[in-house]
Amino acid sequence: MSTRYAVITFPGSNGEHDALKAVELGLQQPVEPVWYKETSLDRFDALLLPGGFSYGDYLRPGAIAQFAPIMSAVEEFASAGGPVLGICNGFQVLTEARLLPGALLRNQALEFRCRWLHVRTENNQTAWTSSLDMGEILYLPIAHGDGRYFAEPELVQELEDNDQIVFRYCSPTGETDGSANPNGSVNEIAGISNRAGNVVGLMPHPERAYDALIGGADGLRILSAVLAAGASKLGTS
Amino acid sequence: MSATDQKTDQIWLVEVFVSLKPAVNDPQGLAIADGLHMLGYDEVQDVRAGKYMQLHVAGADKASVESRVSEMCEKLLANTVIESYRFDVRQAQSE
Amino acid sequence: MSATDQKTDQIWLVEVFVSLKPAVNDPQGLAIADGLHMLGYDEVQDVRAGKYMQLHVAGADKASVESRVSEMCEKLLANTVIESYRFDVRQAQSE
Amino acid sequence: MQVTPEVLAEVALTRDEYDLIVEKLGREPSPVELGMFGAMWSEHCGYKNSRPLLKRFPTTGEHVLQGPGENAGAVDIGDGLAAVFKIESHNHPSAVEPYQGAATGVGGIVRDIFTMGARPTALLNSLRFGPLTEPRTQYLFSGVVGGIGGYGNCLGIPTVSGDIFFHKSYAGNPLVNAMCVGIAPQDQITTAEASGVGNLVVLVGADTGRDGIQGATFASVVNPEESHRGVIQVGNPFLEKLLIEACLELLQTPHVVAMQDLGAAGLTSSAVECASRGTVGIEIDVDQVSRRETGMTPYEVMLSESQERMLVVVRPEGLEAVQRIFDYYDLHSDVIGTVTDDGNVRIKSGDEVVADVPARIYTDECPTYTREGIEKQAVVTLREFDLNSVPDLEPTQAGDALKRLLGAPNIGSRKPVTQTYDHTILSNTVVAPIKADAAVIRVKGTDSGLAVKTDCNPRYCYLEPFAGGAHAVAEAARNVSCVGAQPLAITNCLNFGNPEDPGVYYQMQQAVDGMSAACNALGIPVISGNVSLYNESGDTAIFPTPTVGIVGRLEDVNRYAQMGFEGGGAVYVLGNAAGTLGASEYLELLHGRTAGAPPAIDLEQEVRVQTVVRNLISSGIINVAHDTSEGGLGVALAESCIVSGVGLQADLADVLAASGDRLDRALFGEAASRIFVEVSPDKEAELTEQLEDAGVAFIRVGDTGGDRLTINGMVDELVADLEAAWSAALLSHSIDPDTSSSVPGRSF
Ligand SMILES: Nc1ncnc2c1ncn2[C@@H]1O[C@H](COP(=O)(O)OP(=O)(O)O)[C@@H](O)[C@H]1O
Numbered sequence A: 001m002s003t004r005y006a007v008i009t010f011p012g013s014n015g016e017h018d019a020l021k022a023v024e025l026g027l028q029q030p031v032e033p034v035w036y037k038e039t040s041l042d043r044f045d046a047l048l049l050p051g052g053f054s055y056g057d058y059l060r061p062g063a064i065a066q067f068a069p070i071m072s073a074v075e076e077f078a079s080a081g082g083p084v085l086g087i088c089n090g091f092q093v094l095t096e097a098r099l100l101p102g103a104l105l106r107n108q109a110l111e112f113r114c115r116w117l118h119v120r121t122e123n124n125q126t127a128w129t130s131s132l133d134m135g136e137i138l139y140l141p142i143a144h145g146d147g148r149y150f151a152e153p154e155l156v157q158e159l160e161d162n163d164q165i166v167f168r169y170c171s172p173t174g175e176t177d178g179s180a181n182p183n184g185s186v187n188e189i190a191g192i193s194n195r196a197g198n199v200v201g202l203m204p205h206p207e208r209a210y211d212a213l214i215g216g217a218d219g220l221r222i223l224s225a226v227l228a229a230g231a232s233k234l235g236t237s
Numbered sequence B, C: 001m002s003a004t005d006q007k008t009d010q011i012w013l014v015e016v017f018v019s020l021k022p023a024v025n026d027p028q029g030l031a032i033a034d035g036l037h038m039l040g041y042d043e044v045q046d047v048r049a050g051k052y053m054q055l056h057v058a059g060a061d062k063a064s065v066e067s068r069v070s071e072m073c074e075k076l077l078a079n080t081v082i083e084s085y086r087f088d089v090r091q092a093q094s095e
Numbered sequence D: 001m002q003v004t005p006e007v008l009a010e011v012a013l014t015r016d017e018y019d020l021i022v023e024k025l026g027r028e029p030s031p032v033e034l035g036m037f038g039a040m041w042s043e044h045c046g047y048k049n050s051r052p053l054l055k056r057f058p059t060t061g062e063h064v065l066q067g068p069g070e071n072a073g074a075v076d077i078g079d080g081l082a083a084v085f086k087i088e089s090h091n092h093p094s095a096v097e098p099y100q101g102a103a104t105g106v107g108g109i110v111r112d113i114f115t116m117g118a119r120p121t122a123l124l125n126s127l128r129f130g131p132l133t134e135p136r137t138q139y140l141f142s143g144v145v146g147g148i149g150g151y152g153n154c155l156g157i158p159t160v161s162g163d164i165f166f167h168k169s170y171a172g173n174p175l176v177n178a179m180c181v182g183i184a185p186q187d188q189i190t191t192a193e194a195s196g197v198g199n200l201v202v203l204v205g206a207d208t209g210r211d212g213i214q215g216a217t218f219a220s221v222v223n224p225e226e227s228h229r230g231v232i233q234v235g236n237p238f239l240e241k242l243l244i245e246a247c248l249e250l251l252q253t254p255h256v257v258a259m260q261d262l263g264a265a266g267l268t269s270s271a272v273e274c275a276s277r278g279t280v281g282i283e284i285d286v287d288q289v290s291r292r293e294t295g296m297t298p299y300e301v302m303l304s305e306s307q308e309r310m311l312v313v314v315r316p317e318g319l320e321a322v323q324r325i326f327d328y329y330d331l332h333s334d335v336i337g338t339v340t341d342d343g344n345v346r347i348k349s350g351d352e353v354v355a356d357v358p359a360r361i362y363t364d365e366c367p368t369y370t371r372e373g374i375e376k377q378a379v380v381t382l383r384e385f386d387l388n389s390v391p392d393l394e395p396t397q398a399g400d401a402l403k404r405l406l407g408a409p410n411i412g413s414r415k416p417v418t419q420t421y422d423h424t425i426l427s428n429t430v431v432a433p434i435k436a437d438a439a440v441i442r443v444k445g446t447d448s449g450l451a452v453k454t455d456c457n458p459r460y461c462y463l464e465p466f467a468g469g470a471h472a473v474a475e476a477a478r479n480v481s482c483v484g485a486q487p488l489a490i491t492n493c494l495n496f497g498n499p500e501d502p503g504v505y506y507q508m509q510q511a512v513d514g515m516s517a518a519c520n521a522l523g524i525p526v527i528s529g530n531v532s533l534y535n536e537s538g539d540t541a542i543f544p545t546p547t548v549g550i551v552g553r554l555e556d557v558n559r560y561a562q563m564g565f566e567g568g569g570a571v572y573v574l575g576n577a578a579g580t581l582g583a584s585e586y587l588e589l590l591h592g593r594t595a596g597a598p599p600a601i602d603l604e605q606e607v608r609v610q611t612v613v614r615n616l617i618s619s620g621i622i623n624v625a626h627d628t629s630e631g632g633l634g635v636a637l638a639e640s641c642i643v644s645g646v647g648l649q650a651d652l653a654d655v656l657a658a659s660g661d662r663l664d665r666a667l668f669g670e671a672a673s674r675i676f677v678e679v680s681p682d683k684e685a686e687l688t689e690q691l692e693d694a695g696v697a698f699i700r701v702g703d704t705g706g707d708r709l710t711i712n713g714m715v716d717e718l719v720a721d722l723e724a725a726w727s728a729a730l731l732s733h734s735i736d737p738d739t740s741s742s743v744p745g746r747s748f
């Protein structure tokens, strides 16, 4: 049984190419781009919202994309328990759409940052982390200007209490003392999930880490989780 | 039905001001303050950076425009998780 | 000598509004207008996007603050090659 | 009618040129025609002063699929694919508004690539600024770097390589040269030759505004800041991303005859060039052009340089299908004209004809000027400077001198810049910025890879332009050879001052000849390029800067080399052991002198050294290679320690002997044809055998490992301390934080 992935593409998305290739070449699974004007996602088992600059990131990253026609179907898919992964701009779209809590702000250094770094797995019970070990360290690239995760202190506490923090930036050996934080995110947060664990957003790019030749293949550990779970929409179909 | 369909519509100039909520750290405001201090403007105590938008909007009267604009702000122009907004509506000058 | 050294200084709230000059292309404004149209706000005719800054500035009187702020705008706060600015100065509320 | 000097100044044409127009037309030109002539006969579009020189470049070779003359050149990279590339300047706009100037420079070069039917795959940039200690330079530098990243990151094209150089000659006139490399199936390469009478001319993308009017004209006169009257162009990378996708999809259909981007001189040059290349006519109705502003005249519409626009020539029966594709991407398209059979570019506003001139008069009949170049005596004097009059370095000063050089803006780490560029997107980047002399990207779906780099040492070009031109080509090639790639072809951007100055014209002639000599010797043709003249401010011209952009090919992308030492190996210096202090960074930085002759370059030796290094890499004997450029051997060895955090115990006694026992020369003298490699002990014998067979001289200079760099007991430094100096080079001068967030494209 194969898992059918959709790559939701907005005007200005630019990570769709990598997401498609990572699934096709890295996972050998069927995958299709879905243009923002479409309205149905019935034929898919898992959704990827790729990185990029939807609508130019004008106003706020993800702000305009949250109202694209396809987003009603994304919301439906998510509320039915289907696995949804928002990467970078996709993460920003999910927070703007309130499918994930909090917001992503301008990097503390006010500059774009592109580099490879390490993140530590904080919750391996979500749809996208179920094949990881707790505490497992992944090596992934980041490339963003607005990746500073922010939430009010009470909300951060709630996320901590509910195990909704999925990844934290860490040193190569797993320390989260702040020195590895590339953007000023609160509590070193690199990725979070919703309460149910089927919607995950993260700033690093697993879809650009699917081959040792280009720096590493750890991204496949995330993208493939829905396969290992025997995935199809958890709870539906 | 959108307001533009109405015969009696006038054009309004709407100015929207969006700023980060006080609890949100504003590195950009800090950088601007630093820049001003570097230029010798030591009297600047703090700076907060925000957004300013000018919209031309058709509408029958000020009250109805205000209510539409406030929706626009809630839905799109500001992210109320991190930002607050206010706006002014006045008749646009005919050119 | 900067204005802060003076005993009689008061604190002023300065609001600076920076917008792109009229003929300058404003992709951000175009995208916001498209977003509003996508949400059904067809009455929006156009949007121009700019910057909004709030400064707290110490100064003896309004006129001197105004003249300093206008320098700050020319030097740093606005890029006068493509942007124009205006500002308001008023006494800050004591908190 | 007697045309006034003011009117001529407005279009930057001379009285003689005006008279020539009248003679060719047999009448006075209309105002719109005159504006179009001003643009087309500008240096920027017409290459008045450079065309005769460009003919000297070798432009053919076994890999060349498309040489100069189209929007970009193309070379065969195997597997039925082509690499399509070009470099272009955006110097003058960047001097006026650095962020937008650089951003729109990237936008323009990317359009040149996808216009050819290639998917843009990598970006490079070559930048020149004044001293970083000046606030104006800091502003320009941070703006330009911000604009390049802002635009390229948004497009989703990785920026993987480039070069940066600071010198006071650029203080008033920075250089911003952007290069794009695309990949296309060879059978999909499209040209910009209009054909087929009755075919439709479609304008797509952004609405036309009053921005950048006469930009091409004013890029071709001195003092851009004063003469730049048009509204500054603000780029919209978001729109360009949609254009890329739509245009590449369009080329999968049979409906497109030609495609041409709108760059300098906007609609004027794109229509004229399309018609002229296809020897057909084009008729355009400016009233059909969607505008951003009201009240625009036909003149303004024809000369606007609004960004993110494309001209597509479409068969009428395909129009609907074509417009469906544009609609899908939310792109606006207007049918603005047709292809005609009379060879004229006819511009109408409704029924009124406002311009009607044979296309070839704008293009082929643009006058060219061959001037006399005379070298300035002052430069001769500087070149003949007696290097022995400089006191040698004391051994105790060697470590400090090394750290000063490592911390110099021309040498230190580029990471503060490259980390703001997305270099991982598209998942092709095998060797990232800073890791090696050139970047390596894989070609998906094949085993091969491409290596890319830009280069030019302006100090060499200033002191001896022929040698400088040759060095620019040789060094670019050396850089791609150091990662193991075979150089295929170059593109170039000739940045010079005012060609009417005999000293400047001399530089142009000599640089082009030097480049050509190196191209011929190394077997690397020129397939595209761009010329930017009048780069002056006040009375001073920039240092001559013939920037070279190169593309090389790795047959097996898994076999590449980087520059960081791996440890546990031996280091060999190949080629020239000794360098010269002439024209060196050391002489300028530590002695304040731009003087002496640049290193001699023996092109045959250059070929041997590069060839053997490539062979050593492809045969798996070495994984580490690095050439020695600014700062000489001392700096280059330190760099190889720094990038991987591995030490080296070096013995440079032989190098010192070859350097006339001058320590400064041995450590920091610069040389061509010099590459060092690291080899594991079990492969040393193979290495030396191959080097002997190839007739390449070599010296074993040390062993890698530990955490210190030591050189004959004179230098003894922790690699971490060297790294600290190197990393601070661009930072200590504080890159201005981005304070204008809402400038479009600023938020990432
Ligand atoms: N220095 C150069 N070397 C080789 N070819 C050049 C050089 N400068 C310009 N060309 C070629 O001349 C043609 C016209 O260049 P240009 O006007 O810059 O192109 P575009 O109109 O696409 O901007 C191109 O094919 C370009 O490659």
Ligand SMILES: [Mg+2]
Pocket: D071, D111, D112, D261, D263
């Ligand atoms: Mg072109």
